[in-house]
Amino acid sequence: MTRIIWRKIKDLLINPYVNLKTEYYDLGLPERERTSDAVTIEAAKATARLGVAVKCATITPNPQRVEEYNLSRLWRSPNATLRAHLDGTVFRKPITSEVLLPWVRSWKRPITIARHASGDVYQNVEYRATGPAKVELLVTATDGSEERVSVDTFADGDNGIVQVVCNRDKSIANFARACFDYALSTGEDLWFSAKDTISRTYDQRFKEIFAELYEQEYRDAFAEQGVEYHYTLIDDMVARVIKSEGGFIWACKNYDGDVMSDMLASANGSLAMMTSVLVSPSGVREYEAAHGTVTRHYYRHLNGEQTSTNPMATLFAWTGALAWRAHLDDIPELAEFAKALEDASLRTISAGIITGDLRSQYIGENCQTVTTDEFLVAIADRFERG
Numbered sequence: 013m014t015r016i017i018w019r020k021i022k023d024l025l026i027n028p029y030v031n032l033k034t035e036y037y038d039l040g041l042p043e044r045e046r047t048s049d050a051v052t053i054e055a056a057k058a059t060a061r062l063g064v065a066v067k068c069a070t071i072t073p074n075p076q077r078v079e080e081y082n083l084s085r086l087w088r089s090p091n092a093t094l095r096a097h098l099d100g101t102v103f104r105k106p107i108t109s110e111v112l113l114p115w116v117r118s119w120k121r122p123i124t125i126a127r128h129a130s131g132d133v134y135q136n137v138e139y140r141a142t143g144p145a146k147v148e149l150l151v152t153a154t155d156g157s158e159e160r161v162s163v164d165t166f167a168d169g170d171n172g173i174v175q176v177v178c179n180r181d182k183s184i185a186n187f188a189r190a191c192f193d194y195a196l197s198t199g200e201d202l203w204f205s206a207k208d209t210i211s212r213t214y215d216q217r218f219k220e221i222f223a224e225l226y227e228q229e230y231r232d233a234f235a236e237q238g239v240e241y242h243y244t245l246i247d248d249m250v251a252r253v254i255k256s257e258g259g260f261i262w263a264c265k266n267y268d269g270d271v272m273s274d275m276l277a278s279a280n281g282s283l284a285m286m287t288s289v290l291v292s293p294s295g296v297r298e299y300e301a302a303h304g305t306v307t308r309h310y311y312r313h314l315n316g317e318q319t320s321t322n323p324m325a326t327l328f329a330w331t332g333a334l335a336w337r338a339h340l341d342d343i344p345e346l347a348e349f350a351k352a353l354e355d356a357s358l359r360t361i362s363a364g365i366i367t368g369d370l371r372s373q374y375i376g377e378n379c380q381t382v383t384t385d386e387f388l389v390a391i392a393d394r395f396e397r398g
């Protein structure tokens with residue numbers, strides 16, 4: 013479904029105004045199958061080379077998709093490939109409007125999630141243990157010396173599962189710097205949360221690296237700008253977030269960020285009202301919608317139905333990418349265009365023209381639920397009128 017929305021956004025709102033000189037990489041399943049997924053690596057390399065990319069939602073195949081698309085194997089998530097390649101941090105921020113009420117009553121300003129997009133359970137090693145067996149972690153240094161750490165002992169008939177995860181100091185430092193820089197660029201406080209009381213080496217290392225970098229590189233700049241940095245335990249943070257007024261950045265480890273960003277998106281109203289940008293340490297950015305391909309709507313579309321799928325997150329992926337291109341190449345007209353398009357879409361919602369997913373949280377007067385096409389035309393009208 014997002015491919016269809018993508019096409020419509022380009023035809024109606026971008027191509028008539030911008031001479032796009034984009035390179036195009038097709039991350040649809042047939043092309044990934046045809047190239048043995050080399051196209052995803054090509055896309056990652058092009059992103060690094062060009063400095064900015066905008067990505068349409070893609071399918072991460074499961075066994076059902078293998079059959080549906082006749083795949084030779086379960087290709088990995090293209091997002092995981094892109095993130096691993098760019099070693100980035102994903103920032104997710106809700107798109108808010110005064111006519112849309114978040115489900116959490118106290119929230120007055122958007123909360124941005126900063127997700128470390130590298131390592132942990134996403135690049136883990138898993139093992140099914142069959143007892144009787146002793147599970148150990150064996151570390152072999154380059155000089156051949158060995159160190160063993162006992163993990164667990166499985167008795168006869170006592171079967172189970174084992175998981176090994178890892179991360180690198182350098183990647184964690186990149187994550188921390190991306191968060192500190194982002195906090196300074198937005199003027200919002202930064203909170204980092206983990207579980208160092210339980211994970212006394214692993215999560216503790218995250219906490220230490222954040223603290224060291226803050227002291228060495230950021231304390232003065234934060235003080236100057238009146239921005240604060242805090243560390244707290246993840247469970248304490250979850251409780252704080254629900255009672256807060258919002259308006260801060262919440263830095264999360266990879267899995268926490270995955271889960272919490274979806275919680276935040278739907279607590280704000282809709283998955284389609286959430287922007288997502290991957291920021292690499294070298295300043296490369298990849299913009300996308302936070303939601304998936306909206307399969308259920310697609311099957312309705314195939315049945316000839318006009319759907320009311322919300323294009324906001326995909327549209328904001330485009331405007332975000334264009335604004336970053338404008339920043340990199342110093343093209344103020346392009347930055348103004350991106351801003352004007354976002355304004356036109358927000359004014360459309362304020363005027364009560366919305367897609368179905370926003371109906372239950374709409375608090376303005378006279379609301380009209382429209383199809384995706386009608387919604388995009390309403391944005392185009394407002395954009396033209398200025």
Ligand code: NAP
Nearest residue numbers: 069070071072283284303304305306307308321322323369
């Ligand atoms: P999804 O596409 O995000 O959709 C889940 C549900 O959320 C939809 O059925 C719809 O609810 C609602 N929704 C999401 N986006 C919407 C929009 N723009 N407008 C209106 N409603 C919207 O998640 P999924 O169905 O679990 O996954 C579908 C495919 O997307 C999978 O193949 C998955 O691998 C892929 N995926 C890709 C990405 C990515 O590329 N970044 C992320 C997540 C998932 P209703 O049906 O109730 O209207």
Ligand code: MG
Nearest residue numbers: 269270271274
């Ligand atoms: Mg997720």
